[in-house]
Amino acid sequence: QITLKESGPTLVKPTQTLTLTCTFSGFSLSTSGVGVGWIRQPPGKALEWLALIYWDGDKRYSPSLETRLTITKDTSKNQVVLKMSNMDPVDTATYYCAHKSVYGDYLDYWGQGTLVTVSS
Amino acid sequence: QSALTQPASVSGSPGQSITISCTGTSSDVGGYNYVSWYQHHPDKAPKLMIFEVNNRPSGVSNRFSGSKSGNTASLTISGLQAEDEANYYCSSYTSTNILWVFGGGTQLTVL
Numbered sequence: 001q002i003t004l005k006e007s008g009p010t011l012v013k014p015t016q017t018l019t020l021t022c023t024f025s026g027f028s029l030s031t032s033g034v035g036v037g038w039i040r041q042p043p044g045k046a047l048e049w050l051a052l053i054y055w056d057g058d059k060r061y062s063p064s065l066e067t068r069l070t071i072t073k074d075t076s077k078n079q080v081v082l083k084m085s086n087m088d089p090v091d092t093a094t095y096y097c098a099h100k101s102v103y104g105d106y107l108d109y110w111g112q113g114t115l116v117t118v119s120s
Numbered sequence: 121q122s123a124l125t126q127p128a129s130v131s132g133s134p135g136q137s138i139t140i141s142c143t144g145t146s147s148d149v150g151g152y153n154y155v156s157w158y159q160h161h162p163d164k165a166p167k168l169m170i171f172e173v174n175n176r177p178s179g180v181s182n183r184f185s186g187s188k189s190g191n192t193a194s195l196t197i198s199g200l201q202a203e204d205e206a207n208y209y210c211s212s213y214t215s216t217n218i219l220w221v222f223g224g225g226t227q228l229t230v231l
Contacts, residue, residue: 004165037219046123047209047222063217096166104172105213106156107220110165 002026004036004097004111011117012087018116022080022097026109029055029075035100036080037107038071040093048093052100053080089118123221124149124210131229137198140226142210143191148221150191154213157186157195160225161206169208170195197228205230 008020022036029036037052051071052060061069070083080097094115098107125143132138142149142157149155157170168177170186173193183198193212197204210223 039220039222046224047211049218049220049222052219060217060219098166101171105152105154105219106168106171107211108168108171108177110158110167112163112165 002099002109004099004109006095006097006111006114008095008114008116010115011119013120014088014118016087018082018084018087018091020082020084020095020097020114020116022082022111024078024080024097024099027099029053029073029078029080031055031102033102036073037098037100038080038082039096039098039107039110040091041096041113042090042093045093047096050084050095051082054100087118092116092118123214123218124212124223126208126210126223126226128224129227129229131231132197132200133231134200134202136200137196138200138228139197140195140208140210140228142193142195142212142223144193144212144221145191147216148212148214149188149193151215152213153188155186155188155193156211157184158209158211159204159206160209166209200230202230204228 004024034055038050094113096113099109101108158166160166174186
Protein backbone atom coordinates (compact mmCIF):
# COMPACT_ATOMS: atom_id res chain seq x y z
CA GLN A 1 0.00 0.00 0.00
CA ILE A 2 1.46 3.32 -1.10
CA THR A 3 1.18 6.23 1.30
CA LEU A 4 2.72 9.69 1.30
CA LYS A 5 2.74 12.34 3.99
CA GLU A 6 3.86 15.94 3.80
CA SER A 7 5.51 17.72 6.69
CA GLY A 8 6.94 21.16 7.27
CA PRO A 9 6.17 24.54 8.79
CA THR A 10 2.62 25.83 8.81
CA LEU A 11 3.76 29.45 8.87
CA VAL A 12 6.66 31.13 7.11
CA LYS A 13 7.59 34.79 6.79
CA PRO A 14 7.93 36.60 3.50
CA THR A 15 11.37 36.20 1.89
CA GLN A 16 12.08 33.04 3.88
CA THR A 17 12.78 29.65 2.29
CA LEU A 18 10.15 26.96 2.73
CA THR A 19 11.34 23.40 3.24
CA LEU A 20 8.79 20.61 2.87
CA THR A 21 9.42 16.92 3.31
CA CYS A 22 7.44 14.10 1.72
CA THR A 23 7.84 10.82 3.59
CA PHE A 24 6.51 7.83 1.74
CA SER A 25 6.07 4.09 2.08
CA GLY A 26 4.99 1.22 -0.11
CA PHE A 27 7.44 1.90 -2.93
CA SER A 28 11.09 2.63 -3.57
CA LEU A 29 12.31 5.72 -5.36
CA SER A 30 15.05 3.60 -6.86
CA THR A 31 12.55 1.60 -8.91
CA SER A 32 12.70 2.38 -12.62
CA GLY A 33 9.87 4.62 -13.77
CA VAL A 34 8.91 5.92 -10.35
CA GLY A 35 8.70 9.62 -9.54
CA VAL A 36 7.54 11.86 -6.71
CA GLY A 37 6.07 15.24 -7.44
CA TRP A 38 4.81 18.31 -5.61
CA ILE A 39 1.58 20.12 -6.34
CA ARG A 40 -0.01 23.05 -4.53
CA GLN A 41 -3.45 24.60 -4.24
CA PRO A 42 -3.94 28.16 -3.02
CA PRO A 43 -7.21 28.70 -1.12
CA GLY A 44 -10.09 28.76 -3.57
CA LYS A 45 -7.84 28.26 -6.56
CA ALA A 46 -6.77 25.48 -8.87
CA LEU A 47 -4.12 22.85 -8.37
CA GLU A 48 -0.69 23.76 -9.74
CA TRP A 49 2.11 21.30 -10.48
CA LEU A 50 5.46 22.43 -9.04
CA ALA A 51 8.18 19.83 -9.43
CA LEU A 52 8.96 16.16 -10.00
CA ILE A 53 11.97 14.00 -9.28
CA TYR A 54 12.44 10.67 -11.03
CA TRP A 55 14.00 7.46 -9.78
CA ASP A 56 17.17 8.23 -11.75
CA GLY A 57 17.59 11.68 -10.25
CA ASP A 58 16.20 13.60 -13.21
CA LYS A 59 14.31 16.69 -12.06
CA ARG A 60 11.60 18.78 -13.68
CA TYR A 61 10.27 22.12 -12.50
CA SER A 62 7.37 24.36 -13.34
CA PRO A 63 8.88 27.01 -15.63
CA SER A 64 7.19 29.86 -13.75
CA LEU A 65 8.76 28.81 -10.43
CA GLU A 66 11.94 27.08 -11.56
CA THR A 67 14.31 29.71 -10.19
CA ARG A 68 12.83 29.34 -6.71
CA LEU A 69 12.46 25.55 -6.46
CA THR A 70 14.82 22.74 -5.54
CA ILE A 71 13.71 19.12 -5.28
CA THR A 72 15.90 16.40 -3.84
CA LYS A 73 15.52 12.79 -2.76
CA ASP A 74 16.91 10.57 -0.04
CA THR A 75 16.19 7.06 -1.20
CA SER A 76 17.47 5.47 1.99
CA LYS A 77 15.05 7.53 4.09
CA ASN A 78 12.14 7.26 1.62
CA GLN A 79 11.91 11.03 1.52
CA VAL A 80 11.66 13.79 -1.06
CA VAL A 81 12.34 17.37 -0.05
CA LEU A 82 11.09 20.50 -1.79
CA LYS A 83 12.63 23.89 -1.10
CA MET A 84 10.98 27.09 -2.27
CA SER A 85 12.89 30.30 -1.79
CA ASN A 86 11.77 33.90 -1.37
CA MET A 87 8.30 33.02 -0.12
CA ASP A 88 5.50 35.54 -0.66
CA PRO A 89 1.93 35.71 0.68
CA VAL A 90 0.69 34.53 -2.75
CA ASP A 91 2.50 31.25 -2.06
CA THR A 92 0.02 30.51 0.73
CA ALA A 93 -1.41 27.15 -0.27
CA THR A 94 -1.93 23.53 0.59
CA TYR A 95 1.11 21.64 -0.67
CA TYR A 96 0.75 18.02 -1.76
CA CYS A 97 3.26 15.38 -2.71
CA ALA A 98 2.26 12.58 -5.05
CA HIS A 99 3.59 9.35 -6.55
CA LYS A 100 4.00 9.15 -10.32
CA SER A 101 2.87 5.81 -11.62
CA VAL A 102 5.44 3.38 -12.95
CA TYR A 103 3.06 2.56 -15.79
CA GLY A 104 2.37 5.98 -17.20
CA ASP A 105 2.53 9.74 -16.87
CA TYR A 106 -0.05 10.20 -14.16
CA LEU A 107 -0.03 10.79 -10.42
CA ASP A 108 -1.75 7.87 -8.76
CA TYR A 109 -1.26 8.38 -5.02
CA TRP A 110 -1.32 11.64 -3.13
CA GLY A 111 -0.63 12.78 0.38
CA GLN A 112 -3.21 14.58 2.45
CA GLY A 113 -1.46 17.90 1.97
CA THR A 114 -0.09 20.48 4.35
CA LEU A 115 -1.29 24.07 4.58
CA VAL A 116 1.48 26.65 4.48
CA THR A 117 0.66 30.26 5.29
CA VAL A 118 3.03 33.06 4.34
CA SER A 119 2.64 36.04 6.61
CA SER A 120 4.76 38.40 8.62
CA GLN B 121 -7.37 30.99 -14.43
CA SER B 122 -6.90 27.23 -14.65
CA ALA B 123 -5.17 25.56 -17.55
CA LEU B 124 -8.11 23.18 -17.98
CA THR B 125 -11.69 24.38 -17.82
CA GLN B 126 -14.29 22.61 -15.69
CA PRO B 127 -17.74 23.70 -14.56
CA ALA B 128 -17.64 25.05 -11.04
CA SER B 129 -20.49 22.86 -9.86
CA VAL B 130 -22.84 20.08 -10.85
CA SER B 131 -25.60 18.39 -8.95
CA GLY B 132 -27.79 15.34 -9.19
CA SER B 133 -30.14 13.21 -7.20
CA PRO B 134 -29.27 9.78 -5.86
CA GLY B 135 -29.43 7.20 -8.63
CA GLN B 136 -29.04 9.72 -11.41
CA SER B 137 -26.05 10.17 -13.70
CA ILE B 138 -23.94 13.28 -14.10
CA THR B 139 -21.13 14.25 -16.43
CA ILE B 140 -18.30 16.67 -15.73
CA SER B 141 -16.44 18.17 -18.65
CA CYS B 142 -12.81 19.20 -18.83
CA THR B 143 -11.65 21.32 -21.76
CA GLY B 144 -8.04 21.90 -22.68
CA THR B 145 -6.01 22.29 -25.84
CA SER B 146 -4.17 20.18 -28.36
CA SER B 147 -1.06 20.55 -26.16
CA ASP B 148 -2.65 18.68 -23.30
CA VAL B 149 -6.07 16.97 -23.34
CA GLY B 150 -6.29 16.76 -27.11
CA GLY B 151 -2.71 15.65 -27.62
CA TYR B 152 -2.36 12.84 -25.13
CA ASN B 153 -4.37 10.01 -23.65
CA TYR B 154 -3.05 10.93 -20.23
CA VAL B 155 -6.17 12.52 -18.75
CA SER B 156 -6.81 11.70 -15.11
CA TRP B 157 -9.66 12.44 -12.75
CA TYR B 158 -9.40 12.86 -9.01
CA GLN B 159 -11.99 12.83 -6.26
CA HIS B 160 -11.20 15.12 -3.35
CA HIS B 161 -13.02 15.19 -0.05
CA PRO B 162 -12.05 18.04 2.30
CA ASP B 163 -8.93 17.38 4.37
CA LYS B 164 -8.28 14.09 2.63
CA ALA B 165 -5.82 13.01 -0.02
CA PRO B 166 -7.05 13.37 -3.59
CA LYS B 167 -8.00 9.96 -4.92
CA LEU B 168 -7.35 8.81 -8.46
CA MET B 169 -10.62 7.72 -10.06
CA ILE B 170 -9.71 7.54 -13.75
CA PHE B 171 -6.36 7.42 -15.53
CA GLU B 172 -5.41 7.47 -19.19
CA VAL B 173 -8.82 8.84 -20.16
CA ASN B 174 -10.96 5.81 -19.37
CA ASN B 175 -9.16 3.40 -17.05
CA ARG B 176 -10.21 2.76 -13.47
CA PRO B 177 -7.69 1.89 -10.78
CA SER B 178 -8.37 -1.28 -8.86
CA GLY B 179 -11.03 -0.67 -6.23
CA VAL B 180 -12.78 2.23 -7.96
CA SER B 181 -16.43 1.62 -8.64
CA ASN B 182 -17.48 0.94 -12.22
CA ARG B 183 -20.03 3.71 -11.75
CA PHE B 184 -17.17 6.02 -12.69
CA SER B 185 -16.19 6.24 -16.35
CA GLY B 186 -14.15 8.56 -18.51
CA SER B 187 -14.06 9.55 -22.15
CA LYS B 188 -12.48 12.09 -24.46
CA SER B 189 -13.40 13.84 -27.68
CA GLY B 190 -10.95 16.26 -29.19
CA ASN B 191 -9.78 18.71 -26.55
CA THR B 192 -12.54 17.84 -24.07
CA ALA B 193 -12.52 14.99 -21.59
CA SER B 194 -15.48 13.91 -19.51
CA LEU B 195 -16.12 12.07 -16.28
CA THR B 196 -19.46 10.34 -15.88
CA ILE B 197 -20.76 9.10 -12.58
CA SER B 198 -23.78 6.85 -12.80
CA GLY B 199 -26.06 5.75 -10.00
CA LEU B 200 -25.13 8.74 -7.85
CA GLN B 201 -24.61 8.03 -4.18
CA ALA B 202 -24.30 10.41 -1.25
CA GLU B 203 -20.65 9.41 -0.80
CA ASP B 204 -19.88 10.72 -4.29
CA GLU B 205 -20.34 14.28 -3.07
CA ALA B 206 -16.87 15.80 -3.40
CA ASN B 207 -14.70 18.04 -5.52
CA TYR B 208 -13.54 16.49 -8.81
CA TYR B 209 -10.43 17.60 -10.66
CA CYS B 210 -9.22 16.69 -14.10
CA SER B 211 -5.57 16.63 -15.05
CA SER B 212 -3.61 16.13 -18.22
CA TYR B 213 -0.02 15.49 -19.13
CA THR B 214 1.25 18.20 -21.47
CA SER B 215 3.72 18.66 -24.24
CA THR B 216 5.11 21.80 -22.62
CA ASN B 217 7.63 22.08 -19.81
CA ILE B 218 4.70 21.95 -17.41
CA LEU B 219 4.33 18.22 -16.89
CA TRP B 220 0.76 18.28 -15.64
CA VAL B 221 -2.04 20.82 -15.79
CA PHE B 222 -5.20 20.73 -13.76
CA GLY B 223 -8.74 21.94 -13.96
CA GLY B 224 -10.21 24.31 -11.44
CA GLY B 225 -12.33 21.60 -9.89
CA THR B 226 -16.04 20.79 -9.96
CA GLN B 227 -18.04 20.55 -6.77
CA LEU B 228 -20.52 17.70 -7.05
CA THR B 229 -23.57 17.99 -4.84
CA VAL B 230 -25.81 14.98 -4.37
CA LEU B 231 -29.24 16.42 -3.67
